[in-house]
Amino acid sequence: MEKIVKQALLFDFYGELLTEHQKKVYYDVISEDMSYSEIAEEYNISRQGVFDLVRRCDKILLDYEEKLHLIDKFSKAKENIKDISEITAALKVKNSDPELTEMIEKVEKRLDEIIEDF
């Protein structure tokens, strides 16, 4: 996985466990809207300070993933939900019974709710 994508995922799952300062700086780095120099200036720290903070946060976030495996679990669940959505869509096309269609639409509604919550 590309490093920045991995960092964004880790931040998405465990970012709340960082300090406010770490959260802000790390977010600015992974959102890639600002250069390291700009971020350093923004927070009044050195460029090396930004690098060190990112390395430290990477380690903190990875440690949480190694213990909780949330990204792993959610990724697998998401793939299965995607598969179910595709099969459900195909079921709806193939089926011609209005009663079954209504039931399939209920499944679609629940799937949307799961995806929203994730």
Add this chain to the structure above:
Amino acid sequence: MEKIVKQALLFDFYGELLTEHQKKVYYDVISEDMSYSEIAEEYNISRQGVFDLVRRCDKILLDYEEKLHLIDKFSKAKENIKDISEITAALKVKNSDPELTEMIEKVEKRLDEIIEDF
């Protein structure tokens, strides 16, 4: 929610973030196979020590839930998955097209995988 059920859920989600010692004692308390006195003796600590450890772990685990809301998210997803399973089972009964049945069974397989991963 009953306290012991809530503690078991918290432990299930965040137990890996406790120290080895906390994990062992807390697990013995919530599994309810041993009395506080027996646990105290087992770990060579006072009964009050067990109480204090449980209170401290309750707080640690609740703090994680307040930040990550995993129990909340997973509970909602589980309810939706349960609903989908029920609708899928009813769909299978009402449907008489073997092609659709095969697709419904694929959905069932994916649902089982999600439940296993959770």
